[in-house]
Amino acid sequence: MPTHLWQKSSYSAEANACLYVSTPDDATIRLRESDQPDTILTTTPTTLHALIRSAKAGQLDHLSTA
Template identity: 45%
Template sequence: MPTHPWRKSSYCQEGEACVHISTDPGSPALVRIADAAPPRSVLTVGAKAFGGLLDMLKSSGGR
């Protein structure tokens, strides 16, 4: 299984208790979401769904 670079959320607190995301240049329509890097478990969603999640979080103030 190929590895992809993981990026830590800009809203992350200290330590590793935060969200990490990864995209594959070969499959830009997919976003991988994990709670640690390297990940123990990975949720893969479409880029459009991930964008919708971000829009909802921004509009609700992250609550």
């Protein structure tokens, strides 16, 4: 697997569970979590935008286990 430049999310705390993002090209976004860096989610900007928009609107609140 090629090496990607990863950037830590500015919303991640200094401790565990930090989110990292890599954009190897204009059509791909890769996400990983610091505790499991070998597990990488690959998506598109359009799909990630839709997910974030849905989360902000509360449309995913029913999935919470809290």
